[in-house]
Amino acid sequence: MFKLVSLITGLALAGILSAQVEPHAGQWKTWVIASGSALRLPAPPDAAATAAEILWVKSVAAQDQAALTQVHFWDAGAPGYRWMQLTEQLAVSKGLSTPLQTRALSLVAAAIYDATVAAWDSKYTYNRPHPAEVDPSVTTAATASASPSYPSEHAVTAAAASAVLAYLFPDQTATVNDMADQAGWSRIIAGVAFPSDVIAGMDLGSQVGQAVIAYANADGSSQPFTGSFPAAPGVWSSATPVVPLAGTWHPWVLTAGNQFRPAAPPAFGSSDANAQYAADKNLQRTNTTNHLAWFWQPGFFQPWLQQVETEIFQNHQDLNAPRAARTYALETIAQHDATIACWDSKYAYLELRPPQADATIVPVFAIPQHPGYPSGHACASGASAAVMSYLFPADAQALQSMASDAGNSTFDALIHTQLDVNIGLTIGNQVGQQVVARAQQDGAN
Numbered sequence: 001m002f003k004l005v006s007l008i009t010g011l012a013l014a015g016i017l018s019a020q021v022e023p024h025a026g027q028w029k030t031w032v033i034a035s036g037s038a039l040r041l042p043a044p045p046d047a048a049a050t051a052a053e054i055l056w057v058k059s060v061a062a063q064d065q066a067a068l069t070q071v072h073f074w075d076a077g078a079p080g081y082r083w084m085q086l087t088e089q090l091a092v093s094k095g096l097s098t099p100l101q102t103r104a105l106s107l108v109a110a111a112i113y114d115a116t117v118a119a120w121d122s123k124y125t126y127n128r129p130h131p132a133e134v135d136p137s138v139t140t141a142a143t144a145s146a147s148p149s150y151p152s153e154h155a156v157t158a159a160a161a162s163a164v165l166a167y168l169f170p171d172q173t174a175t176v177n178d179m180a181d182q183a184g185w186s187r188i189i190a191g192v193a194f195p196s197d198v199i200a201g202m203d204l205g206s207q208v209g210q211a212v213i214a215y216a217n218a219d220g221s222s223q224p225f226t227g228s229f230p231a232a233p234g235v236w237s238s239a240t241p242v243v244p245l246a247g248t249w250h251p252w253v254l255t256a257g258n259q260f261r262p263a264a265p266p267a268f269g270s271s272d273a274n275a276q277y278a279a280d281k282n283l284q285r286t287n288t289t290n291h292l293a294w295f296w297q298p299g300f301f302q303p304w305l306q307q308v309e310t311e312i313f314q315n316h317q318d319l320n321a322p323r324a325a326r327t328y329a330l331e332t333i334a335q336h337d338a339t340i341a342c343w344d345s346k347y348a349y350l351e352l353r354p355p356q357a358d359a360t361i362v363p364v365f366a367i368p369q370h371p372g373y374p375s376g377h378a379c380a381s382g383a384s385a386a387v388m389s390y391l392f393p394a395d396a397q398a399l400q401s402m403a404s405d406a407g408n409s410t411f412d413a414l415i416h417t418q419l420d421v422n423i424g425l426t427i428g429n430q431v432g433q434q435v436v437a438r439a440q441q442d443g444a445n
Contacts, residue, residue, distance in 0.1 A: 021147040022444075025322035026121030029442040031110040031252065031329065032208070032215045036121035039207055041200050044128045044150040053194045054135050062141045062189040074186040075142045078312060078324030079154045080112040083161035086179070088305055090169050092298070098376055099246035099343055100221070101301055102336035106252065106329075107216050108164050113329035115160035115208040116153060116322050119201065123148040130192055140191035145321070152193040153321045155201025156208075158183035163209025167216065219250040229350070234268030236350040236371040244370075247344030251337040253434045257344035260430045262423050265351045265373045273357075276417040280354040281361050283414065293364045293413035296406050300377045301335060304384045307402065311392050322444075330387050330439055338383035338431040339376060342424065346371040354414055364413040374424035375416045378407030382428020383435070390436045403428070 026036040033039060045053065062068050074082060087108045091101045128150035132138040145153065162180035166173040184202055187193035225244050229237045247257040254260070266272035283289070296303070308331050311317075317324040351373035354361045370376075385403035389396035407425050410416040 021145060021320055022120065022322040023124050023147075024443070025117060026119075026124055028117050028120075028322065028326070028444050030114045030117050031333070032211050033114045033118065036117040039118045039121075039204055040125060041122040041151060041204055044126055044200070045194075045196050049196075050134060050194065053196060054131055054138060056195060057131050057188060057191055058138060060189050061139055061191055067189050068141055070182055071141045071186045071190045074154060074183045075190070077309070077318045079116070079157035079183075079321050080109070080161065080325055080328055081309065081312075081318070082179075082183070083108060083112060083157060083165075084305065084309075084328055086176070087161075087165065088302060090165065090172060092302070094169060097242050098299065099243045099249070099336075099339050101299065102332065102339045102380065103216075103219070103221060103249075104168050105301060105305070105332040106336040107168065107212055108161050109325070109328040109332040110252075111160040111164045111205075111209050111212040112157050113325040114212070115156045115205045116325040118204055118208060119151050119153050119156040120147070120322055122151055122200075122204070126150055128194075128197070131194060132191060138191050142187075142190040142192050144192035145319070147321075149193060150197045151201035151204055152184065152187050152197040153201070154187050155184040155193070155198040156205040157321075157325075159202040159205025160209040160212070161205075163206055164212050164216075167209075167213045220245070221249050223248070234352065236352050236356065238369045240369050241347075242368065242370040243343065244347050247340060247342075247347055249340050251340045252333045253438050254337050254341065254431065257340040258348070260341050260427050261345050261348060262374070262427065264349050265417075265419060265423075268352060268357065276419050277354050277357045277361065279418055280411070280414050281358060283412070285364075285412075289412035290364065292405055292409040296377060296409035297365055297413065300380045300384075300406050301332075303402075303406070304331065304335065304381065307384075307388070307399070311388065311395065315392060326439075326442075326444055327391055330391065330435055331384055334383040334387040334432050334435040335380040337435065338379040338428045341427050341431055342374055342376050342379035343370070345374055345423075345427070346376075349373050351420075354417060361414055363415050365415075367415050372416055373420050374427060375407055375410045375420040376424070377410050378403075378416075378421045378424025379428040379431070381406035382425040383432040384428070386429050386432025387435050387439070390439065 091104050127148045130144040130149040158180035162176040165176045184198040231237045312324050350371050353367050353372040381403040385399045388399045407421040
């Protein structure tokens with residue numbers, strides 16, 4: 001009998017413990033702010049104020065379809081899900097260059113992650129219950145998270161992300177601010193957050209957002225380029241070079257963009273260089289090569305972001321805000337550092353692209369206005385695969401195959417040599433392993 005009681009008690013305790021979501025996430029290592037506890041919020045309102053807030057929550061409960069639609073939109077995934085989607089959409093619609101795309105994604109993801117860590121510090125310091133836990137008569141239109149209510153993770157995420165997005169895309173300030181208000185309001189009318197949870201979350205997220213903006217202002221990306229790349233035999237040139245100084249930008253994890261700079265590619269006109277270009281010229285195009293070329297042509301970060309979201313949902317991280325935020329941050333930061341490393345090598349060696357080296361090589365689409373060596377798709381994808389394989393080892397083989405496809409798509413498009421691809425994948429993996437090493441020490445394990 002005693003053993004049975006002990007077993008039942010143990011199972012009940014396990015159920016209580018499993019209902020907590022990363023109670024130690026407030027101690028995880030942050031990217032920009034000093035620590036999660038550095039921005040700890042003041043205590044939430046007392047019992048009397050909480051009782052008044054419950055009455056207000058009941059009075060604004062979502063009842064019409066428009067309100068429910070808003071609740072369901074923001075409750076569709078992890079708190080950062082909609083914001084990372086929006087960042088992707090704006091990066092594409094605004095025509096950002098590749099280094100600026102990866103910069104935008106990494107900045108927003110880092111802001112969401114740091115804000116979430118800071119939120120978790122306050123959550124488990126104060127352990128405030130959700131409205132329906134205080135008053136079971138509160139009706140809810142969404143499921144409250146299994147973490148304390150104060151502050152709201154949706155509000156802290158919204159404020160941090162919208163601040164950085166307004167910085168990156170000033171003409172979208174009104175839109176992203178309205179969206180942030182909607183995200184916070186959706187948790188109140190869903191009955192799963194107190195107004196003070198949202199207000200405090202917005203304040204905390206805004207502080208993190210401003211810290212990330214200060215970091216971004218010092219990353220070197222605003223340095224003007226005053227040089228030129230005039231035409232010369234055997235050397236890449238362009239009147240409109242794409243962010244030639246990106247290799248000098250401040251990376252997140254690397255010591256500098258040149259940390260993994262590879263050896264120079266074969267000299268133009270050498271037998272090794274001629275063999276590389278000949279391989280492009282002799283490529284037999286098939287439906288498979290054309291499909292890969294066109295699938296990856298719009299950019300590498302869209303398919304990888306979609307893969308991140310797939311892994312988050314399949315591994316139930318959509319119910320674990322700190323884990324989801326960490327996944328977004330690690331993958332986008334790896335891509336950005338790999339892109340910086342890639343651009344360092346591109347403009348260090350100024351290698352001609354295949355159609356520039358041999359006019360008889362006809363690319364599948366127009367060549368980008370930056371040098372060939374190494375492939376940007378390969379660099380960023382190699383980094384993504386390394387980080388994602390660490391986070392989701394069961395899918396490592398598929399992720400490595402995805403990186404190979406992304407890199408080789410640029411050879412299939414005849415805009416890169418196979419050496420460009422191979423070196424790019426190597427650089428990407430090196431960068432990715434640096435990010436993995438950092439992740440192994442961030443306290444999340």
